[in-house]
Amino acid sequence: MDRVDIKILGISGTPIKDGNCDKLVQVALKAAKELENDEIGKVDTEFLSLSGKKIAMCKHCQWCIENIQPCNIMDDVHEVYKKMENCDGLILGGPTWVNTLSPPLQNLFSRGRYYAFFTNKFRKRRRRHYLVREP
Template sequence: MSKKVLILSGSPRKGGNSDLLCDEFLRGAQESGNQVEKVFLRSKKVAPCNACYYCKNSGGKCAIPDDMAEILDKMQAADVIVMASPVYFYSIGAQMKAVIDRSVARWTNIPNKEFYYIMTAAEDSDTVMDCTLECFRGFAACLDGAQEKGVIYGKGVYEAGAIKGLPAMREAYEMGKQV
């Protein structure tokens, strides 16, 4: 059965390592007959949440007029959400954090999603990604019926494109095919 897959690429670099892994996941998922869309978050305007809670009394409409409403629409419509970020000080990058925080406007309307997580780090250790993975998992834990389906660790990569030819590229492609 074909699924709607939404890939949220939190890389600050187009063609950066986590972005390239997103492309491989996308390729695999498309080849398996899924409808796939990738949103490169840096190209979207997503302001930080200002905790005004306008959304609480306005049916999930945020007071901030930016691209987040469009992203939330896509998240609600998706069956599968892929969240990707490089590791920044053992956590997720600003682009992804803003999206997670702004999801407060409609987080109760994002149930029953399958989640995949993609992370990249300059260090060659899984443990440097523990906090990043917990950030992703913390978000999903707030959503009813969320299921973690897979995690990709792109380790030992710093320069854009360094991930090419490493096992994580094949893993991302194969994981995409399994959606």
């Protein structure tokens, strides 16, 4: 088997610094790191919390669509999407607020129209989805 080095990014979408979601994403990254061995290859992990990040909501101004470029609102979303582009695997964690995503995750996803419609950076990746939720 060919050795493959991979980079896994873990994003916690809670606005609460050092909260449960931060801890759970870090546990998942630790488990991924433990898969590293001589046959599989090196597993680099990085943790990123959206707590304290300034990520505005999409204004639906169509600038990204008309200019075929990432959103022109200058905030922390560009740093996050750059890290997402450069990773091989992505672990997302976030709380459920009123049966929906937390505001930081909603804002992050709504600002990704350019990446969703004009790039193949996320489309051609294999996906696995897991949802863990308390009733």
